[in-house]
Amino acid sequence: MLRLGVAITLAFIYVPLLVVAIYAFNGGNSIEWPLPSLTTHWFSVAIQDHGAQQALLTSLKVGAAATAIALVLGTLASIAVGRHRFFGRETVSFVIILPIALPGIVTGIALSDTFTQVWGISLSLFTVIIGHATFCIVVVYNNVVARLRRVSGSLEEASADLGAHTWQTFRFVTLPSMQTALVAGALLAFALSFDEIIVTLFTIGAGQETLSIWIYNNLFRTTQPAIVNVVAVLAVLISILPVYLANRLTREEGGAGGRGAGGGTEARAETAAMP
Amino acid sequence: MEAADALAPAAKRSAGRRLADLFHGRPRLQVGTLLAGPLGWLVIGYIGSLAVLLIAAFWSVDSLSGEVNRALTSANFDTLTSDSVYREVAQRTILIAAAVTLTDALLAFPIAFFMAKIAKPRTRGLLVVAVLMPLWSFYVVKVYAWQTMLSSGGIVNWALDPLGLSGPGYGTTAVWLVESYLWLPYMILPIYAGLERIPDSLLSASEDLGAGPGTTFRRVILPIAFPAVVAGSIFTFSLTLGDFIAPSLVSPDTQFIGNVVYDNITTNLPLASAFATVPIAVMVVYLMIARRLGAFEHL
Numbered sequence A: 001m002l003r004l005g006v007a008i009t010l011a012f013i014y015v016p017l018l019v020v021a022i023y024a025f026n027g028g029n030s031i032e033w034p035l036p037s038l039t040t041h042w043f044s045v046a047i048q049d050h051g052a053q054q055a056l057l058t059s060l061k062v063g064a065a066a067t068a069i070a071l072v073l074g075t076l077a078s079i080a081v082g083r084h085r086f087f088g089r090e091t092v093s094f095v096i097i098l099p100i101a102l103p104g105i106v107t108g109i110a111l112s113d114t115f116t117q118v119w120g121i122s123l124s125l126f127t128v129i130i131g132h133a134t135f136c137i138v139v140v141y142n143n144v145v146a147r148l149r150r151v152s153g154s155l156e157e158a159s160a161d162l163g164a165h166t167w168q169t170f171r172f173v174t175l176p177s178m179q180t181a182l183v184a185g186a187l188l189a190f191a192l193s194f195d196e197i198i199v200t201l202f203t204i205g206a207g208q209e210t211l212s213i214w215i216y217n218n219l220f221r222t223t224q225p226a227i228v229n230v231v232a233v234l235a236v237l238i239s240i241l242p243v244y245l246a247n248r249l250t251r252e253e254g255g256a257g258g259r260g261a262g263g264g265t266e267a268r269a270e271t272a273a274m275p
Numbered sequence B: 001m002e003a004a005d006a007l008a009p010a011a012k013r014s015a016g017r018r019l020a021d022l023f024h025g026r027p028r029l030q031v032g033t034l035l036a037g038p039l040g041w042l043v044i045g046y047i048g049s050l051a052v053l054l055i056a057a058f059w060s061v062d063s064l065s066g067e068v069n070r071a072l073t074s075a076n077f078d079t080l081t082s083d084s085v086y087r088e089v090a091q092r093t094i095l096i097a098a099a100v101t102l103t104d105a106l107l108a109f110p111i112a113f114f115m116a117k118i119a120k121p122r123t124r125g126l127l128v129v130a131v132l133m134p135l136w137s138f139y140v141v142k143v144y145a146w147q148t149m150l151s152s153g154g155i156v157n158w159a160l161d162p163l164g165l166s167g168p169g170y171g172t173t174a175v176w177l178v179e180s181y182l183w184l185p186y187m188i189l190p191i192y193a194g195l196e197r198i199p200d201s202l203l204s205a206s207e208d209l210g211a212g213p214g215t216t217f218r219r220v221i222l223p224i225a226f227p228a229v230v231a232g233s234i235f236t237f238s239l240t241l242g243d244f245i246a247p248s249l250v251s252p253d254t255q256f257i258g259n260v261v262y263d264n265i266t267t268n269l270p271l272a273s274a275f276a277t278v279p280i281a282v283m284v285v286y287l288m289i290a291r292r293l294g295a296f297e298h299l
Helices: A002-023 A041-048 A050-083 A089-101 A104-119 A125-150 A154-161 A166-195 A198-203 A211-219 A226-256 A260-271 B002-007 B015-023 B027-056 B075-082 B084-118 B121-136 B139-150 B155-163 B172-196 B200-208 B213-242 B245-250 B257-264 B269-292
Strands: none
Touching: A002 A226, A002 B084, A002 B121, A002 B139, A002 B172, A041 A226, A050 A089, A050 A125, A050 A166, A050 A211, A050 B027, A089 A125, A089 B027, A089 B213, A089 B269, A104 A125, A104 A198, A104 B027, A104 B213, A104 B257, A104 B269, A125 A166, A125 A198, A125 B027, A154 A166, A166 A211, A166 A226, A166 B015, A166 B121, A198 A211, A211 A226, A211 B139, A226 B121, A226 B139, B015 B027, B027 B269, B075 B084, B075 B269, B084 B121, B084 B172, B084 B213, B084 B257, B084 B269, B121 B172, B139 B155, B139 B172, B139 B245, B172 B213, B172 B245, B200 B213, B213 B257, B213 B269, B245 B257, B257 B269
């Protein structure tokens, strides 16, 4: 029974992805199934597509900038919540979760309202980065808070007792203990930004495209439908590396830290911390 | 100690060192400094924007010039409450979001349980990657895959045809299927993490005391895992509530809250803002309930 349930869910997850991959080799011009013929033609078309290249570059820029901001702000907030008791601590986590808990359309229209109507700045990549960073903070925060919960604060107290000042304790005790959580958080934040489209549509300037938006716009250009599938397949293939890395990093930490089973649990808790 | 000596020779008290001394033993100052950046960003940048959205909901658009008129009026809300179309759209969207959440919980539980309690470490690792993987492929592409699959000459009809059946085609059912598909991983991961926290000994104890698998599930597993299910439901519910791309691709003739907001953004920003307060209100209530149920520890 249980195994049947597992099989159904896995099939549900993977059949559509498989369909995406098969359609990348579509030799015909329609979306009829079964495909009339197969070709690898679209791969060379996609790789040489100038629009797709530009869009990829834009996505990488936006993702990197948003992730950098989220790393700094998310880490600061997680240290405050994970290492201090203070009034309003729960409200802080509520405020951090809010941008991801509210639908993207709300975040999108609120930011777009504010940028155009209040600040009077026109929409651009800069406004996209601000939007993305806002909902990426929570990913870093969740990962680092989960880690801080597992690593006892007494290490930091010991460091202070032994004469280290605030920066030294941070640099030599706190930071190393949360290093892998930071990497995992950064990867997830980047992935979230890379895939995002709703907030992006509301905050991006005219004529600019992230890869997500490029794909979205190309769905309606029916002359070369398979090119979208090719880009998707390439994106999944490239993403295998960071997924593998993130998984490995959080798991290795458990073994290397000598915390045995406890470390393993932590790794999984962090993988799950992706909203 | 070596590191400390190397970094801060006693003779030279740098500005950084003096700042560090300032923070020493002043937890409030530490918390304040730590939170200034992130809270400044989120409160001014985000909560502030939400406040602007709420105010913009009371603006109007001059019907002749199309310019936004900033005099406050409740006209948008009058339109939203008097025109039954908006109520239907809101109801339909909330119902779909609830159906998607329920579907995802049912699909997620078996695999999450299998991963947490039955699979060997190796299989478990593979399954975690298998569940995470779809999050790295483009959302738009996944919607497009379903659009292809559900089209009249698509794979769903092709597979069902020999059985004398046909697929749902485009429409509300398609939206339910696609949204359930899109947000499933967001449900599996928290439930998996929640189930993993249940000690195996608790399950053995239940069995020793004479409970069958059904009773153990209902009286032991479900109550402990429930907050995690609620945590996952925040995402499945919220993400469905605001989506407009999937509906526009697989259900072009039915409108959802997201479509109405997006379609009005260029022509009538105030009305779009007013309608966007509906998902905000729904989610605020939802989050308050979720918090009571202890879901926030499982996010």
